[in-house]
Amino acid sequence: MVSTAAVMPGEIPKYGTLIAPQLNAPIHQHIFNVRMDMTVDGPNNSVYEVDIVPEEDDANPYGNAFYAQSTLLPTEQAAKRLIDPMKGRYWKIVNPEKTNAMGYPTAYKLIPGENTLPLARSGASVIKRATYMTQHLWVTPYSPDEKFPAGDYPNQHPGGVGLPQWTEADRPIENTDLVVWHTFAHSHSPRAEDWPVMPVATIGFSLKPLNFFDENPANDVPPSPKNHGSKSACCS
Numbered sequence: 001m002v003s004t005a006a007v008m009p010g011e012i013p014k015y016g017t018l019i020a021p022q023l024n025a026p027i028h029q030h031i032f033n034v035r036m037d038m039t040v041d042g043p044n045n046s047v048y049e050v051d052i053v054p055e056e057d058d059a060n061p062y063g064n065a066f067y068a069q070s071t072l073l074p075t076e077q078a079a080k081r082l083i084d085p086m087k088g089r090y091w092k093i094v095n096p097e098k099t100n101a102m103g104y105p106t107a108y109k110l111i112p113g114e115n116t117l118p119l120a121r122s123g124a125s126v127i128k129r130a131t132y133m134t135q136h137l138w139v140t141p142y143s144p145d146e147k148f149p150a151g152d153y154p155n156q157h158p159g160g161v162g163l164p165q166w167t168e169a170d171r172p173i174e175n176t177d178l179v180v181w182h183t184f185a186h187s188h189s190p191r192a193e194d195w196p197v198m199p200v201a202t203i204g205f206s207l208k209p210l211n212f213f214d215e216n217p218a219n220d221v222p223p224s225p226k227n228h229g230s231k232s233a234c235c236s
């Protein structure tokens with residue numbers, strides 16, 4: 001249910017929506033971070049950023065060539081990244097020591113879904129306490145003490161802990177046991193239809209195999225039993 005506050009008669013709130021007479025539902029953000037202790041085909045992995053980009057003009061006389069450009073993210077600072085939907089950006093977590101049948105390193109791709117950035121200013125207390133919100137991707141080497149992106153006790157903390165503190169060391173993350181952190185957010189400007197009870201809303205991302213298998217793994221599924229689903233087999 002949306003959080004609400006009263007306003008004066010006739011007042012039109014700038015920072016929210018009137019969802020009932022004199023009742024303001026303030027605009028707000030939902031920001032999530034998921035910690036993924038990756039093990040793609042073995043404990044040691046590397047992360048690449050992939051952008052789909054057009055070929056340079058001199059190698060592209062008809063103007064229609066484009067390709068997937070992979071860039072290794074070798075350290076923690078290099079792996080602080082933002083989405084770029086215009087480039088179809090995704091990140092792939094590869095095992096550099098394993099290959100599929102075509103010789104590509106086995107990998108999974110992290111495909112962002114709906115996303116945005118926090119709208120609080122950089123000096124705001126919420127940004128200091130939850131600096132993880134300012135990047136959509138963080139990658140760290142595995143450490144058993146590093147479980148929560150804003151540290152263990154963010155609510156009353158002056159800030160600066162968690163991901164921003166750990167990644168200051170700029171540790172190497174190439175071909176090692178690593179953790180991928182993905183931030184995703186929705187800016188919620190309430191609407192009449194959110195009152196009095198909101199419909200379900202969803203947000204998320206995808207993890208898909210990327211040259212992890214040698215072909216579509218569904219091709220290896222055994223055929224259905226001969227009479228599967230027929231009336232004579234199940235119901236007569």
Ligand SMILES: [Cu+2]
Binds near residue numbers: 028029030188
């Ligand atoms: Cu909301």
